[in-house]
Amino acid sequence: MRIAIFGDIVGRSGRTALIDELPRLKRRFNLDFVVVNAENAAGGFGVTARIVEDILAAGADVITTGNHAFDQRDETDIFRTEQRLLRPLNFPAENPGRGAGLYPLRDGRSVLVVHAQGQVEMHPCDDPFAAIDNALASLTLGRDVDAVIVDFHAEATSEKQAMGHYLDGRASAVVGTHTHTPTADDRVLAGGTAFISDIGMCGDYDSVIGMEKSEPINRFVTKMPSQRFQPAAGAATLCAVIVETDASGRAISIDALRAGGSLKNVSPST
Numbered sequence: 001m002r003i004a005i006f007g008d009i010v011g012r013s014g015r016t017a018l019i020d021e022l023p024r025l026k027r028r029f030n031l032d033f034v035v036v037n038a039e040n041a042a043g044g045f046g047v048t049a050r051i052v053e054d055i056l057a058a059g060a061d062v063i064t065t066g067n068h069a070f071d072q073r074d075e076t077d078i079f080r081t082e083q084r085l086l087r088p089l090n091f092p093a094e095n096p097g098r099g100a101g102l103y104p105l106r107d108g109r110s111v112l113v114v115h116a117q118g119q120v121e122m123h124p125c126d127d128p129f130a131a132i133d134n135a136l137a138s139l140t141l142g143r144d145v146d147a148v149i150v151d152f153h154a155e156a157t158s159e160k161q162a163m164g165h166y167l168d169g170r171a172s173a174v175v176g177t178h179t180h181t182p183t184a185d186d187r188v189l190a191g192g193t194a195f196i197s198d199i200g201m202c203g204d205y206d207s208v209i210g211m212e213k214s215e216p217i218n219r220f221v222t223k224m225p226s227q228r229f230q231p232a233a234g235a236a237t238l239c240a241v242i243v244e245t246d247a248s249g250r251a252i253s254i255d256a257l258r259a260g261g262s263l264k265n266v267s268p269s270t
Contacts, residue, residue: 001032001033001109001111001146001245002029002030002031002032002033002242002243002244003031003032003034003035003147003149003173003242003243003245004025004033004034004035004240004241004243004257005034005035005036005037005149005151005173005175005199005240005243006018006034006035006036006060006199006202006238007037007177007180007182007198007199007201007202007239007240008037008038008039008066008177008178008203008210009037009038009040009041009055009201009202009203010201010204010209010210010211010231010232010236011040011041011043011044011203011204011210011231011232011233012043012233013203013204013231013232013234013235014040014041014201014202014203014204014210014231014236014238015038015041015051015054015055015202016236017202017235017236017260017261018036018055018058018236018238019054019055019058020058021238021259021260022034022036022058022059022060023058023059025238025257026059029242029257029268031242032105032109033061033062033103033105033111033147033149034059034060034061034062035061035062035063035064035113035149035151036055036062036063036064037063037064037065037066037151037153037177037199038051038055038063038064038065039066039067039068039069039153039177040201040203040210040231041055042071042072042075043230043231044210044211044229044230045068045071046065046068046070046071046072046075047063047065047069047072047075047078047085048072048075048078049075049077049078049082052078052082052085056082056084060084061084061111062084062085062086062101062103062111062113063084063085063086064086064113064115064151064153064177065086065087065088065115065153066088066153066177066178067117067122067123067153067178069088069091070087070095070096077096079095079096079097080096083098083101084101084103085097086098086099086100086101086113086115086151087099087115088116088117088153089114089115089116089128089131089132089135090117090125090126090127090131091117091125092126099114099115099116099131099135100112100113100114100115100135101113102139102145105146109146109147110145110146110147111145111146111147111148111149112136112139112145112147112148112149113148113149113150113151114132114135114136114148114149114171115150115153116131116132116150116151116152117152117154118152118153118154118155118156118160118178119154120155120159121155121156122154122155128152128163129163129166132150132163132167136148136167136170136171141169141170141171141172141248141249141250142247142248142250146245146249147172147173147245147249148170148171148172148173148249149171149172149173149175149243150163150167150171150174150175151175151177152174152176152177153176153177153178154176154177155178157176157183157197157198160176160197160198161185161195161197164189164193164195165189167193168189168191168192168193168195169191169193169250170191170193171193172193172194172243172249172250172251173193173194173195173241174193175194175195175196175199175241176196176197177198177199178198180201180203180209180210181198181200181201181209182196182198182199182200182239182256182258182263183198183200185197186241186254186255186256188251188252188253188254191250192248192250192251193250193251194241194251194253194254195254196241196254199239199240199241200237200239200258200263201237201239202236202237202238202239202240203231203232203236203237204231204233204234204235204237204261204262205237205261205262205263206232206234206262207231207232210231210232211229211230211232212229212231212233213232215227215228215229216229234261234262235260235261235262236260237258237259237260237261237262237263237265238257238258238259238260238261239256239257239258239263240256240257241254241255242254242255242257242268255268
């Protein structure tokens with residue numbers, strides 16, 4: 001199975017690039033399943049129902065989010081009604097939506113997607129290790145499900161690496177999101193789990209982690225805000241990884257994909 005996971009969409013630039021390019025990328029790389037993190041898609045903060053619909057219509061199978069999941073306060077009902085939209089599993093149970101889902105493919109195979117948030121330098125949440133353990137307790141990779149994808153939305157590289165090793169052999173892939181900067185540590189761990197500390201973002205890299213440069217610089221220099229952060233509006237780089245799995249559900253390979261915009265573009269062989 002060939003699975004693509006795209007990093008955090010930031011603003012209109014990243015959103016438009018993803019929606020425009022995803023159909024072509026699915027054909028080019030013969031993708032069976034696509035996960036898109038869209039937590040910054042609505043003006044840099046959260047998602048809306050219309051954005052969710054547009055990303056799914058472009059070819060995403062599942063949309064994940066993160067700490068900004070509910071920033072669009074008038075749009076939270078979409079988490080209750082759209083089963084393909086996930087918020088972090090270890091958020092309070094009273095929050096709308098869910099943090100894991102089992103998704104069937106047309107050929108009879110199935111993919112479990114689990115989404116959790118880290119605890120280090122993040123908003124308070126429950127233990128992500130225990131939460132993911134619970135999500136995996138009743139499903140065994142290769143027996144009950146053909147692939148398991150974990151989007152671990154976290155700040156600390158150490159916490160993300162620990163999660164990768166903790167789930168090694170139980171998940172097809174553990175991928176980090178949230179920092180908006182792609183790391184160079186993509187690899188398959190000893191037990192067959194593909195891992196990367198952070199995929200990066202789908203957004204304009206002529207920015208400060210996706211935001212127009214002037215206000216972040218101002219706050220670092222003056223220690224005072226002068227205006228709201230605004231997503232950078234230049235050409236977006238789409239950052240993703242493509243994971244290939246075998247019949248056991250374990251990863252054969254993980255390759256970075258970076259397309260468009262100002263980052264050096266890289267592409268897996270087709």
